[in-house]
Amino acid sequence: RQRQMCIRDSNYAEQNQNGARNDAYIIQNAYGAPDGGGNYARQDQMSGGDDNIAGIGQNGWGHKAYQRQFGDRNNTISTQRGMHNKVNTYQDGEDNWGVTKQVGMWNKAFLVQKGSNSYMIDQFGNFNQADVLQLGPDGDIYNDGEECIFPDEMPPMYIPDIEHFNLPDICTDCN
Secondary structure, three states: OHHHHHHHOOOEEEEEEOOOOOEEEEEEOOOOOOOOEOOEEEEEEOOOOOOOEEEEEEEEEOOOOOEEEOOOOOEEEEEEEEEOOOOOEEEOOOOOEEEEEEEEEOOOOOEEEOOOOEEEEEEEEEOOOOOEEEOOOOOOOOOOOOOOOOOOOOOOOOOOOOOOOOOOOOOOOOO
8 A cells, every 4th residue: 555655746846046057956756766755845945045966866755855045055965765854054154065865764864054064974774863053154053943844845836828820931942
């Protein structure tokens, strides 16, 4: 039954970027198990942040990832393999590097960085947990905390039809 349920579950991915020269990618179940699914990924690089890189790679089923970056030159990469691993990343300031690698089952991870920090979470096995908070420039440990949440999936946006158009033949005398 779980296998049938997993096949019916879909993968969900969403990326929003507001700044300039930002890169983001999400790969879910590429070359993975044929019964993988039910994954969730979401990345926001907002508020005019520039030169940010965010990536999520998930292979298996039941993952979540949700990452956010607000400032400039932040990089975060999260990979998960197995099932139900979960990640929640948040980087607010500038020049943060966050890497999360989880293999196995029920790993969980949570990373909050404010400015000019770097950290790597590498978990392998069952029942791991990690919780990292690094504050930097102007960070306030009492007021800058984050919760490990995963927002609900957003409904798909309506994409209007493209109007019909004709292109003239560029070579009417060619055979």
